Amino acid sequence: MVEVYELKKYFAVRKTGQWSAKSVLKAVDNVSFTVRMGETLGIVGESGSGKSTLVRCLTRLIEPTSGKVVLDGEEITKYRKRDLRKISKNVQMVFQDPVSSLNPRMNVLSIISEPLSAHEKISKTERKSLVVDLLKEVGLNEEHMYKYPGELSGGQCQRVAIARALSIKPKILILDEPTASLDVSVQAQVLELLEKLQKEHSLTYLFVSHDIAVVRSISHKAMVMYLGKVMEIGPTEKVVNEPLHPYTKVLMRSVPIPDPDSVLTEPAIQGEPPSALNPPSGCPFRTRCPNAVDECSLADMTLKKVEEDRYSACILNQRRSDS
Amino acid sequence: MSEELVRFEDYSLDFMTLYGRIKALKNVNFQIRKNEVFSLVGETGCGKTVTSLALLGLLPSNARPRGKIFFEQEQLTAQNVEQKRGRDIAVVFQDPMTSLNPLYTVRQQLADVLMARRQVPKKEALRSVVDILREVQMLDANRVADLYPHELSGGMKQRVMIAMALSCRPKLLIADEPTTALDVTIQKQILWLMKSLREKHGFSILFITHDMGVVAEFAHRVGVMYAGSIVEIATKRRLFKNPLHPYTVGLLNAVPNPRVGGKLRAIPGSVPSLVNPPTGCRFNERCERAFRKCFKETPPLIEVEDQHYVACHVYGGDENG
Amino acid sequence: MKRRLSWFSVLVIFAVVIMALLAPIIAPYPQQALGEPNPAERLQPPSWKHIMGTDHMGRDIFSRIIYGSRTSLIVGISVTFLAALIGLPVGIVAGYYGGFVDTILMRVTDIFLAFPPLLLALLISSTMGKGFGNAIIALVISWWPWYARLARSQAVSTKNLAFVEAARSSGVSNVMIMLRHIFPSSIPPVVVQGTMDMGTAILEAAALSFLGLGIQPPAPDWGLMVSEGKNYFLNYWWIPTFPGLFIFLLVMSFNLLGDLVRESVDPRLRRRFF
Numbered sequence: 043m044v045e046v047y048e049l050k051k052y053f054a055v056r057k058t059g060q061w062s063a064k065s066v067l068k069a070v071d072n073v074s075f076t077v078r079m080g081e082t083l084g085i086v087g088e089s090g091s092g093k094s095t096l097v098r099c100l101t102r103l104i105e106p107t108s109g110k111v112v113l114d115g116e117e118i119t120k121y122r123k124r125d126l127r128k129i130s131k132n133v134q135m136v137f138q139d140p141v142s143s144l145n146p147r148m149n150v151l152s153i154i155s156e157p158l159s160a161h162e163k164i165s166k167t168e169r170k171s172l173v174v175d176l177l178k179e180v181g182l183n184e185e186h187m188y189k190y191p192g193e194l195s196g197g198q199c200q201r202v203a204i205a206r207a208l209s210i211k212p213k214i215l216i217l218d219e220p221t222a223s224l225d226v227s228v229q230a231q232v233l234e235l236l237e238k239l240q241k242e243h244s245l246t247y248l249f250v251s252h253d254i255a256v257v258r259s260i261s262h263k264a265m266v267m268y269l270g271k272v273m274e275i276g277p278t279e280k281v282v283n284e285p286l287h288p289y290t291k292v293l294m295r296s297v298p299i300p301d302p303d304s305v306l307t308e309p310a311i312q313g314e315p316p317s318a319l320n321p322p323s324g325c326p327f328r329t330r331c332p333n334a335v336d337e338c339s340l341a342d343m344t345l346k347k348v349e350e351d352r353y354s355a356c357i358l359n360q361r362r363s364d365s
Numbered sequence: 366m367s368e369e370l371v372r373f374e375d376y377s378l379d380f381m382t383l384y385g386r387i388k389a390l391k392n393v394n395f396q397i398r399k400n401e402v403f404s405l406v407g408e409t410g411c412g413k414t415v416t417s418l419a420l421l422g423l424l425p426s427n428a429r430p431r432g433k434i435f436f437e438q439e440q441l442t443a444q445n446v447e448q449k450r451g452r453d454i455a456v457v458f459q460d461p462m463t464s465l466n467p468l469y470t471v472r473q474q475l476a477d478v479l480m481a482r483r484q485v486p487k488k489e490a491l492r493s494v495v496d497i498l499r500e501v502q503m504l505d506a507n508r509v510a511d512l513y514p515h516e517l518s519g520g521m522k523q524r525v526m527i528a529m530a531l532s533c534r535p536k537l538l539i540a541d542e543p544t545t546a547l548d549v550t551i552q553k554q555i556l557w558l559m560k561s562l563r564e565k566h567g568f569s570i571l572f573i574t575h576d577m578g579v580v581a582e583f584a585h586r587v588g589v590m591y592a593g594s595i596v597e598i599a600t601k602r603r604l605f606k607n608p609l610h611p612y613t614v615g616l617l618n619a620v621p622n623p624r625v626g627g628k629l630r631a632i633p634g635s636v637p638s639l640v641n642p643p644t645g646c647r648f649n650e651r652c653e654r655a656f657r658k659c660f661k662e663t664p665p666l667i668e669v670e671d672q673h674y675v676a677c678h679v680y681g682g683d684e685n686g
Numbered sequence: 687m688k689r690r691l692s693w694f695s696v697l698v699i700f701a702v703v704i705m706a707l708l709a710p711i712i713a714p715y716p717q718q719a720l721g722e723p724n725p726a727e728r729l730q731p732p733s734w735k736h737i738m739g740t741d742h743m744g745r746d747i748f749s750r751i752i753y754g755s756r757t758s759l760i761v762g763i764s765v766t767f768l769a770a771l772i773g774l775p776v777g778i779v780a781g782y783y784g785g786f787v788d789t790i791l792m793r794v795t796d797i798f799l800a801f802p803p804l805l806l807a808l809l810i811s812s813t814m815g816k817g818f819g820n821a822i823i824a825l826v827i828s829w830w831p832w833y834a835r836l837a838r839s840q841a842v843s844t845k846n847l848a849f850v851e852a853a854r855s856s857g858v859s860n861v862m863i864m865l866r867h868i869f870p871s872s873i874p875p876v877v878v879q880g881t882m883d884m885g886t887a888i889l890e891a892a893a894l895s896f897l898g899l900g901i902q903p904p905a906p907d908w909g910l911m912v913s914e915g916k917n918y919f920l921n922y923w924w925i926p927t928f929p930g931l932f933i934f935l936l937v938m939s940f941n942l943l944g945d946l947v948r949e950s951v952d953p954r955l956r957r958r959f960f
Contacts, residue, residue, distance in 0.1 A: 088548035088549065088550065088551075089548055101855055103851065103854060103855050127857045127859075129857075130855060130856055130857030131857065133855075134855065134856065135852065135855045137848050137851065137852060138848075139848055142847060142848040142849060143848040143849050143851075143852045144849055144852075145849040145853075145866075145867055146849075147870050147871070148866075156853065156856060156858060156866075157856035157857060157858070160856060160857050160858040160859065160862060161857055195635060196409075197635070203852070206852070206856070207856075210856075210857075225408035225409050225575065226408060226575060226577070226616060226619050226620055227408060227615065227616060227619045227631055227632045228408075228631075228635075229619070230618075230619035230621075230629040230630065230631035230632075231631040233621075233629055234629065234631055252548065252549065253621075254549070254623045255578065255620075255621035255622060255623040256621055257623075258621060258622075258623045258626045259621040259626060259627070259628075259629055278626070279626060282623050282624065282626075283624060292550060293549065293550065294623070296549045296550045296552070296553040297549055297578065297623050298549075298552075298553075298556075298576065298578030298579045298581060298582045298583075299578055299581060299582070299622060299623065299624055300577040300578045300580070300581045300605070300617070300620045300622055301581055301605065301622065301624075302581065302601065302602045302604075302605035302606045303602075304578070304581035304582045305582065306556055306557060306560055306582040306583055308557060309550070309553045309554045309557050310550075310553070311550055312502075312504065312554065313504050314518050314520060314521070314551070
């Protein structure tokens with residue numbers, strides 16, 4: 043359903059204090075992956091990993107610098123400007139902060155019906171009945187229709203955002219940290235809803251999150267990003283419990299586990315990630331990696347199959363699987 | 366069992382606002398002991414931040430408190446709390462952005478704190494900044510000391526905040542969601558730092574958070590709050606192994622565990638209004654085990670097993686109202 | 687204290703509006719107000735017959751003040767309204783699209799900003815002739831750039847908000863986004879500014895008529911009355927003083943009203959829960 047080939051997004055950044063010097067911010071650097079229909083891909087990474095930029099490139103909300111994106115068989119990177127609107131029929135996005143992703147001056151009815159009105163002409167009665175159906179699907183009811191976002195809770199706002207995204211019956215839903223600003227119990231409700239909708243409508247999800255626990259509960263596959271590059275991709279359960287890539291190992295060891303026997307262990311890694319403006323050559327993680335060798339600076343960072351259905355960009359993993 | 370450092374005794378708090386009287390805290394009772402990490406957990410609106418503000422004496426003018434707060438067995442009043450704030454009781458907040466002045470370097474700000482709180486002469490204060498930064502495990506302390514806040518990352522800023530807070534050797538450090546805005550690897554470093562410093566200097570930490578994973582790793586004892594009341598207090602192990610209050614059970618069921626995965630179960634309904642809270646137990650509308658008494662009387666906090674307190678009628682004696 | 691002042695200003699404006707609407711009924715000497723001279727009663731001090739006295743043509747000043755409220759209000763409202771009408775779209779388009787479009791539109795705005803209003807008024811009246819309408823045109827031309835700037839900055843900050851991003855990813859066209867999302871949020875600052883500007887517009891129009899541009903005698907315009915009366919100030923103080931007082935009151939009231947509007951539009955709903 044979703045195929046991404048060698049996607050790149052570079053930003054030209056003018057260095058402060060120098061007129062002509064232009065650095066390049068390689069927000070997304072040569073990313074390739076696929077997602078099957080009805081599957082959820084969890085995209086994890088810390089700040090600066092490029093995950094938010096990546097998903098916005100998939101709908102051309104941000105224009106990619108190069109690379110190919112194929113959605114449901116259509117190569118959208120080839121679309122001309124006037125065809126761009128067709129993309130939104132197939133892919134919709136749900137954003138992080140539910141309250142600010144809804145226009146505070148519009149009521150729920152207008153918000154949910156906006157995407158549909160943008161694509162086709164519908165009558166007022168049709169609009170209303172459609173919105174009522176959608177509200178029921180996301181667990182709200184008719185009385186919410188004339189309310190404004192300010193009158194709704196965070197969880198309710200996110201449901202409205204999901205209803206809006208579903209209004210034009212997309213096949214793919216991109217969710218950028220949809221539960222990050224919600225309480226734990228509300229988050230559970232929203233995740234429950236998302237799973238139900240996925241089953242009912244055979245939706246494909248791309249779920250961006252920095253919260254590994256959330257990704258684990260909802261994704262089939264997980265993709266780990268670091269400084270614009272993909273480190274590892276595979277079934278979520280394996281990536282979390284038996285990480286291959288050294289960065290994934292560090293990441294998983296840093297996640298606090300809500301278990302009575304949890305103990306705070308010494309951090310697996312010190313310091314901060316290097317600046318995205320000047321990432322290390324080859325594997326960007328090599329400067330902090332406990333297993334780094336000289337060849338890491340020359341690594342081409344393409345994902346190679348290391349086990350059944352598991353891919354890693356680490357040359358040490360790849361060597362081990364070859365031998 | 367070590368001595369008591371902080372005690373909240375039947376503490377209630379209302380706010381007078383345009384929307385009505387917000388009953389933010391209701392009969393809060395708990396203790397923080399010396400040399401322990403006590404975590405207050407709960408979701409938005411449960412009152413955990415307000416509780417810390419009450420302890421610091423930083424409530425806004427429309428606050429109407431009732432009840433008592435004791436620090437080292439001495440009752441806190443508006444006057445003496447000012448003495449203790451910044452000396453015996455220090456704070457680290459969630460967003461270091463607004464706590465650091467963007468116009469001054471790290472060195473200047475840390476030195477300011479030393480001069481004000483510990484009466485260190487200026488020259489000595491400026492020089493000792495680098496040592497203090499090293500103590501909070503700041504890499505490249507020499508260079509960082511002369512940077513401005515906007516040149517620091519989130520993790521680095523929090524280290525500076527921790528350094529500031531600990532510079533006066535407080536007995537209690539209040540940390541209000543200090544790592545919520547940080548990446549998970551940085552969070553680990555900061556938590557480890559706080560643990561090391563606490564073990565070295567022997568102060569207590571009141572750690573406010575909504576992240577149960579962090580609680581599991583970091584806290585000794587936990588207080589669970591819901592809609593302005595404390596519903597359960599227990600040691601960390603007991604809370605996770607044997608949660609008693611239905612809200613705690615529901616909360617733990619809703620928390621995703623990355624190792625285990627599995628189905629999350631949400632708590633139906635939503636948090637009640639604090640302007641018009643329900644009579645009786647504030648969790649009654651959402652509780653599967655609620656019975657008649659729950660809608661009439663507020664359950665008191667009672668000790669059910671050693672060191673394990675619950676405010677729930679299910680454990681209060683007669684189960685059938 | 688501040689509250690009382692604000693409500694006083696509302697009262698003043700309300701009174702002036704009533705004056706303007708019911709002028710023919712309230713004014714004791716409507717013909718004199720509209721210019722009919724009355725040489726027999728020239729230069730009379732305030733008395734029971736003429737509450738504010740008469741001017742150098744014997745016309746009842748009080749009646750002229752009442753009729754003068756019309757021109758003042760018309761100027762105040764029309765200048766701000768028309769300036770906003772031009773400035774808002776320019777600002778929103780510039781702010782939303784950014785880049786080349788923004789640069790061009792802003793440079794055009796800058797050109798207009800460079801004109802001092804009075805010189806512009808002189809230019810217009812010398813080429814297009816004097817008169818009330820031309821005075822308004824002159825003021826609108828020198829005024830709209832401010833609203834364009836205001837709208838533009840609001841557009842720039844709004845276009846980065848999540849709900850605009852959401853609309854774009856939903857496939858909503860740029861025009862609809864500007865109409866539905868950007869425009870409504872650009873209105874409040876313009877309304878606040880506009881309310882305060884009404885006072886300034888009246889003042890500038892008065893200045894123009896004082897200089898002989900803009901509205902012409904024998905029309906009962908307050909600025910014109912001050913101008914005509916300035917030569918008589920020493921011995922017949924009431925002639926310029928009353929119109930001047932009214933200008934002052936009305937302008938100050940609009941300024942205070944603007945403050946009031948700003949306070950009510952600001953998000954005062956800061957929850958003080960936890």
